[in-house]
Amino acid sequence: MLTGKQKRYLRSLAHHLDPIFQVGKGGVNENLIKQVEDTLEVRELLKISVLNNCGEDKHEVAEEIAAGSGAEIVQIIGNTIVLYKESKERKTIELPK
Structure with missing residues (x-):
């Protein structure tokens, strides 16, 4: 489970990303x-x-995708969902404690 501080950090990283x-x-x-x-x-x-x-x-969609992929929902804003899942092989994002 992500803390508020970690979610805030991930939202700042996701701000510049485009939906894939x-x-x-x-x-x-x-x-x-x-x-x-x-x-x-x-x-x-x-x-x-x-x-x-x-x-x-959109909340149901986010829950379904997160549950199916094992990811955490960082944010749902407008019609955009931001998901995070720590990589096993290529960990690049270092979350704050």
Whole structure:
């Protein structure tokens, strides 16, 4: 579980990132979760955009993706979700204590 201080730090790092994935009318599926997992292993921090034509609520989408990929939700702002998962192989982000 991330502390408030760690979330604040991750939000500052994510500010300049562009969303890599988009969730549309197809919703969340296994393929999307697998791709998010692989990308998180490489980048540790990423943004996902929830499109207007997505039938699900953005909070439900965030929970589904986070649960499926083992990531933590850093922030949901507007239609953008920020996720973090510590990399096993390529740890680059050092979280504050």
